Structures are given as C-alpha cells and as structure tokens.
Amino acid sequence: MDASRERGRVLVVGSINTDLVACTRRLPQAGETVLSDSLATVAGGKGANQAVAAARMGASVTMIGCVGRDAYGAQRIDELAAEGIDCAGIEVSDAHPTGLAMVTVSAAGENSIVVASGSNGALSPASIHANEARFRVCDVLVCQLETPPETVHAALVIARRLGKLTMLNPGPATHPLPVDWLGLIDYLVPNEFEASILAGFSGLAPDASVTAEQAAGRLHRAGARNVVVTLGERGVYVVGDGTAGTHHPARKVRAIDTTAAGDTFVGALAGKLAMRAGLMDTLTHAQAAASICVQRRGAQPSIPRLEEVRACVAA
Structure with missing residues (x-):
C-alpha cells in the first residue's frame, strides 16, 4: 500500500513568506518608535506554516504557492523540501519578490504583523487548474486568504468537484465571504475577530465568546x-455536522510568542483529519500542538512534531 495514503494526504494552497521578527518589550502605539531587543529572519507565511504543521503531524503534504526568483525564495523551498513536503507545485516568479512579513512580538507574547504579499499575489487560478492532478490524490485541501481570492475560490471549487475535504483559514479577513463560498467549505477556521467580520457583525460584542458563538452559528447556517x-x-468554539455548539478550553501554558499558533492549529487539524481521525481526537491534538507552539519563538521553528504532541496529550 502507498505509504502516503496510510499517512493521509494534505494539499496546501497558500502563501510562502520570509518573516522578519523583532522582539520588543511592548507593541508600539500609532506614531511611536520602540527599540527591538532582537531581530530574526525565519520561514513563514500562513500557507507554508500550515503545510509544515501538517507534515510534522505525520501527514503527506504537497504545497502549491509562488516565491520570487531570489535568495529568500530558494531558501523557503529548500526548507519545505527538508520537511518532506512535495514542492513541485511551487512556482518561481521573475516579476515579484518572495513575500515578506514584518512581525513585532511583545514580551507578553502578543504580535502585530504587516505582510508584503510579493509573489504570493502572482498565484493565479490558471496555476490551480494546472495542478488539478495534485487535487485528485489529496484527502484534504487547506487554503487561506494571503493569495488572491479568485485563486482560493478556484481551489475550493476543484476540491469540491472532486469530493475532497476542504478547509479555509480566512486570514486576513476584511469583509464577509461571497455567498457562494460557504457551501464549498467543510471546515471554516477563523479566529474570533475574523468570525465576527465574516458573519457580518460590525464589531466585537463586550463578551467575545458570545460573539464567537453567534458568528459561528450564523456562518454554519449560511452553508459552512x-x-x-x-x-x-x-480555546476553540465548534459548531457543525448537526451538533450543538461546544466550547473546548485551551491548555494552560505561559505564552511567549503567539506567531503561527493559529497556523499550527490549522495544519494539525488538517493532518489529523487526512488520517481519518475523529473530530474530538483531532481537536485535542490540534490544541496540544498550538499550546506547544506558543511556548517558543518564531513561526515555523515553533511548530512541534508529532511525538511532542502525543507526549503533551498523554501528560
């Protein structure tokens, strides 16, 4: 039997970035300059982070994306390949540089991120259609919103037509999704701010957990x-598949950097689902992976491997 079939196959369509991470005592306010305690250059991008997280959970992973023909692009492909990720679907652009994210992390572990999309914006629907063979052999498709929306939509449409499980991590979200998107999505995984925007709420309610419940319910009823x-x-709030909404508390840890925590959760979720795990077991492992991630600095360097997650779950 094909070993990758036993492991589950995840196809990630998304962004590949280089992160410039500056650590500060606190995040700057508008118009303020603060001094950084350190600066690091690390691999990032929501798509690439999620691909690495799924691979480290034991899934067989393929990445479709676009980097620039520059040193950063070559480094990112080499690093993804070193994780065992199939990079044959990654294009190299002569016209655009590799995406770049400027990340500021406070001593409390909070972050603010500015992304220069670069070559991520060059990933087109034509690129998706050219890679349809990769969709045919995957179990789960994972997308985000750091590549053009028409490209994400093309990926969701192909995956739905082929009967694949689809997952959308809608970041960054700036407005509700087009009405025809939600019916294409098996797992919509926003944070609470994104959920509020996608559901059409003008802002967060005083009790954010209530807003999450309301937003999740509205998005589920609309088709997700x-x-x-x-x-x-x-933790996380989950609604779907005819079940009442449930809250799953997070593990109590001391966070030092929340960068890539959401991506780790999404990638781990996809990896476990591709391996036919049940939703409750999948959520347990994804939350454990995220709890390990926030105790480390950086994006991809902070993503744990399967044996670490298993030990965390068993503890």
Whole structure:
C-alpha cells in the first residue's frame, strides 16, 4: 500500500513568506518608535506554516504557492523540501519578490504583523487548474486568504468537484465571504475577530465568546459545514455536522510568542483529519500542538512534531 495514503494526504494552497521578527518589550502605539531587543529572519507565511504543521503531524503534504526568483525564495523551498513536503507545485516568479512579513512580538507574547504579499499575489487560478492532478490524490485541501481570492475560490471549487475535504483559514479577513463560498467549505477556521467580520457583525460584542458563538452559528447556517472559531488562550468554539455548539478550553501554558499558533492549529487539524481521525481526537491534538507552539519563538521553528504532541496529550 502507498505509504502516503496510510499517512493521509494534505494539499496546501497558500502563501510562502520570509518573516522578519523583532522582539520588543511592548507593541508600539500609532506614531511611536520602540527599540527591538532582537531581530530574526525565519520561514513563514500562513500557507507554508500550515503545510509544515501538517507534515510534522505525520501527514503527506504537497504545497502549491509562488516565491520570487531570489535568495529568500530558494531558501523557503529548500526548507519545505527538508520537511518532506512535495514542492513541485511551487512556482518561481521573475516579476515579484518572495513575500515578506514584518512581525513585532511583545514580551507578553502578543504580535502585530504587516505582510508584503510579493509573489504570493502572482498565484493565479490558471496555476490551480494546472495542478488539478495534485487535487485528485489529496484527502484534504487547506487554503487561506494571503493569495488572491479568485485563486482560493478556484481551489475550493476543484476540491469540491472532486469530493475532497476542504478547509479555509480566512486570514486576513476584511469583509464577509461571497455567498457562494460557504457551501464549498467543510471546515471554516477563523479566529474570533475574523468570525465576527465574516458573519457580518460590525464589531466585537463586550463578551467575545458570545460573539464567537453567534458568528459561528450564523456562518454554519449560511452553508459552512463545520465552523471552528479559535479563541486564543480561551480555546476553540465548534459548531457543525448537526451538533450543538461546544466550547473546548485551551491548555494552560505561559505564552511567549503567539506567531503561527493559529497556523499550527490549522495544519494539525488538517493532518489529523487526512488520517481519518475523529473530530474530538483531532481537536485535542490540534490544541496540544498550538499550546506547544506558543511556548517558543518564531513561526515555523515553533511548530512541534508529532511525538511532542502525543507526549503533551498523554501528560
């Protein structure tokens, strides 16, 4: 039997970035300059992070994306390949540089991120259609919103036509999704702020957990099969598949950097689902993976491996 079939196959369509991470005592306010305690250059991008997380959970992973023909692009492909990820679907652009994210992390573990999309914006629907063979052999498709929306939509449409499980992590979200998107999504995984925007709420309610519940319910009724709202240190709220909404508390840990925590959760979720795990077991492992991630610095360097997650779950 094909070993990758036993492991489950995840196809990630998304962004590949280089992260410039500056650590500060606190995040700057508008118009303020603060001094950084350190600066690091690390691999990132929501798509690439999620691909690495799924691979480290034991899934067989393929990545479709676009980097620039520059040193950063070559480094990112080499690093993904070193994780065992199939990079044959990654294009190299002569016209655009590799995506770049400027990340500021406070001593409390909070972050603010500015992304220069670069070559991520060059990933087109034509690229998706050219890779249809990769969709045919995957179990789960994972997308985000750091590549053009028409490209994400093309990927969801192909995956739905082929009967594949689909997952959308809608970050960054700036407005509700087009009405025809939600019916294409088996797992919609926003954070609470994104869920509020997608559901059409003008802002967060005083009790953010109530807003998450309301937003998840509205998105589920609008067509998303399952909605998993991440709530940071408060855990996740899940509604879908005909079940009542449930809250799953997070593990209590001391966070030092929340960068890539959401991506780790999404990638671990996809990896476990591709391996036919049940939703409750999948959520347990994904939350454990995220709890390990926030105790480390950086994006991809902070993503745990399967044996670490298993030990965390067993503890």
